[in-house]
Amino acid sequence: MTSAPVSRGHTPLPESQTLHLPRILCLHGGGVTGDVFRAQARSLIKYLPDFRLVFADGPFFCDPGPGIVPVYQDCGPFRRWLRWLPEHPEIDNEAATEEVMYAIETCKREDEGDGPWVGLMGFSQGAKLSSSLLYDQQIRVEKEGKADTDYKFAVLLAGRSPLVSFCEHSKSPACVDAGAISEGFKFDGESPHILKIPTIHVHGLADQGLHLHRKMMNQYHDPKSTTLIEWDGTHRVPIKKTDVEKITTEIYRVAREQGVKV
Incomplete structure (x- = not known):
């Protein structure tokens, strides 16, 4: 493991014009980097000129992803956030949580922008x-009355079950521990952990993991705050205008409904 380097914020506008825009923290997939995710998300960046997208790097080295x-x-x-293969070195839950949070906080702290952190986007x-x-x-707000972040929404591009526990409040058979291997995780009951903050789920209908993406959405997210976008694609980030416009239209809608000034 290592301290993660920092990726700069990106929008279609010159850097000097983006510093005060609301920021979305972007988290890459396993076996990638923040820079690769930025390239994969180039079309989304193009259609989100009112946001500053900041791409973080995961804390752990690994082989390139699929x-x-x-x-x-x-x-x-290449890097990862979590373990999904047996050959990934064992790590206890506390250390895994600390590494993930440190990588994220370092990226956020070193970004040159000063707009509010309003959302998350991950692939x-x-x-x-x-x-x-x-x-x-x-859950920290519910149990402790406060949290260190105030994200208003998340964009989940091909996110598969289950949720990861990052504190004692979410320790549960329904959630995987931060240091555990999440691939092959089994929980078929009704989850007591339901995310009510708005989420936009983007599912490729030709993605081999589609059933796990649907399980993630249905088992852990409140349908009242969930938006589903399906597109005719595999396990990748959409780049065609017709697909991307559907996603970004919903991002703007949800952001405005949550009071984000865009």
């Missing part, structure tokens, strides 16, 4: 993490 080679084979070293493992961080915020 589909990364050969297009991004020279963009390593694959980053989507699982985004939902889990949002739930951690929610």
